[in-house]
Amino acid sequence: MPCSRLLLASIHDVSPRFEGEVDRLTDLLRPHVGNRIAMLVVPNHWGSAPIVLNSSFAGRLREWSNEGFEIFLHGFYHRDASRHDSLSNSLRGKLMTAGEGEFLGLSKREAAARIAEGRKLLEDITGRGIAGFIAPAWLYGKGALEALANADIPLAEDHFRVWSPANDAQLARGPVITWASRTRPRLLSSLMAAAALRRAPIKALRIGVHPPDVRHPVLVRSIQSTLSVASRTRTPARYGDLLAA
Numbered sequence: 001m002p003c004s005r006l007l008l009a010s011i012h013d014v015s016p017r018f019e020g021e022v023d024r025l026t027d028l029l030r031p032h033v034g035n036r037i038a039m040l041v042v043p044n045h046w047g048s049a050p051i052v053l054n055s056s057f058a059g060r061l062r063e064w065s066n067e068g069f070e071i072f073l074h075g076f077y078h079r080d081a082s083r084h085d086s087l088s089n090s091l092r093g094k095l096m097t098a099g100e101g102e103f104l105g106l107s108k109r110e111a112a113a114r115i116a117e118g119r120k121l122l123e124d125i126t127g128r129g130i131a132g133f134i135a136p137a138w139l140y141g142k143g144a145l146e147a148l149a150n151a152d153i154p155l156a157e158d159h160f161r162v163w164s165p166a167n168d169a170q171l172a173r174g175p176v177i178t179w180a181s182r183t184r185p186r187l188l189s190s191l192m193a194a195a196a197l198r199r200a201p202i203k204a205l206r207i208g209v210h211p212p213d214v215r216h217p218v219l220v221r222s223i224q225s226t227l228s229v230a231s232r233t234r235t236p237a238r239y240g241d242l243l244a245a
């Protein structure tokens with residue numbers, strides 16, 4: 001490899017609901033990282049955008065996988081519909097995600113069932129094992145972590161690290177660069193964070209983009225400059241490369 005610092009790029013919330021946005025995000029990333037793109041796929045976004053076997057969207061997932069993109073399971077419904085048993089988890093879920101932390105309040109049994117069902121769907125579509133599991137909004141409750149440890153999943157990540165759930169080995173650390181657009185203050189602070197972090201001396205720098213990002217030209221410009229700065233001094237890589245390192 002020409003340089004030991006890595007760049008890991010991912011597209012969140014890949015769903016038939018956001019097909020147009022995902023295409024635009026792919027076009028943004030590809031000139032910088034080629035096919036080294038992690039697709040974080042939601043099997044049935046909010047319970048109303050199911051990915052169906054043999055549908056045209058399933059065909060697109062298979063094509064991306066054939067092209068070398070990594071296919072991650074990203075929750076099942078994405079939305080957090082469970083009742084949390086602890087107040088702190090409930091507040092954390094609401095404050096951080098506006099209710100998108102699906103795996104924050106699930107029991108081990110429910111988390112395991114959703115992981116198994118989502119995984120089977122994606123693996124039936126692509127004919128390959130999933131690259132890993134990433135919880136919506138990077139939020140894992142106790143049940144989710146216990147289910148993951150037993151699920152034979154190669155990789156997971158949260159906002160601060162990438163790890164191997166089977167043995168809890170840490171594979172990468174450092175915050176993900178990501179953008180927010182729900183409120184003006186969050187949008188502005190995400191622009192500042194991206195500008196600072198893209199030059200940070202992090203060994204494996206992660207950049208995660210979301211469908212709503214493409215609706216804001218200022219975010220698109222920030223994504224482009226972040227990718228262009230980061231790819232100048234880093235080797236685009238796949239998450240799976242962390243396991244081989």
Ligand SMILES: [Zn+2]
Binds near residue numbers: 012013074078136137
């Ligand atoms: Zn998501």
